[in-house]
Amino acid sequence: EIVLTQSPGTLSLSPGERATLSCRASQSLSSTYLAWYQQRPGQAPRLLIYGASSRATGIPDRFSGSGSGTDFTLTISRLEPEDFAVYFCQQYGSSRWTFGQGTKVEIK
């Protein structure tokens, strides 16, 4: 089973700053099957990025994804108040899925 490790666990930033979140896989995986989700308190997760770098419908362009192999990154170029939330990466392979443990982006 592929294990995803996200870092840092918590990111303390101010509105307007840039956020860089990391997701590292225990073995190389296809970029096609790497996704990122945002979860606000009390809400269901929301798809942000699929295929490592494609934005989902309705996602602002301040969100971007990159990476390949075992190292993937989610970047939020300028944090808006509504972006303070928890972010999860996810991988899919052989009809099975795993999630990273999450990174919380909190207001500094």
Next chain:
Amino acid sequence: QVHLVQSGAEVKKPGASVKVSCKASGYNFITYGISWVRQAPGQGLEWMGWISGYNGKTNYAQNLQGRVTMTTDTSTSAVYMELRSLRSDDTAVYYCARVDGSEGAFDIWGQGTMVTVSS
């Protein structure tokens, strides 16, 4: 508009079973699969399994094999997840999510169903 609407909160005793429903609307049900994901209080996301909307084929997480069953009812565009022999550590919010066929991402999520296991 695409929606997944789940059944309401449940409280169960240890050893009991729970069955959560997820009703889809706004798209062709048989062209997508559905995954179930759960989240214990204050914890991360745990994938539980997947079911095809086309033929009901399933794939379950290894740690839940033998305790979980997922089924579909194509006549009502509904998916069901039954979890048996409940334990206190099954207390969680349970989500259904539509699976994008090409990239495997979960593009639409239900609102979540809180299942509490307590004596």
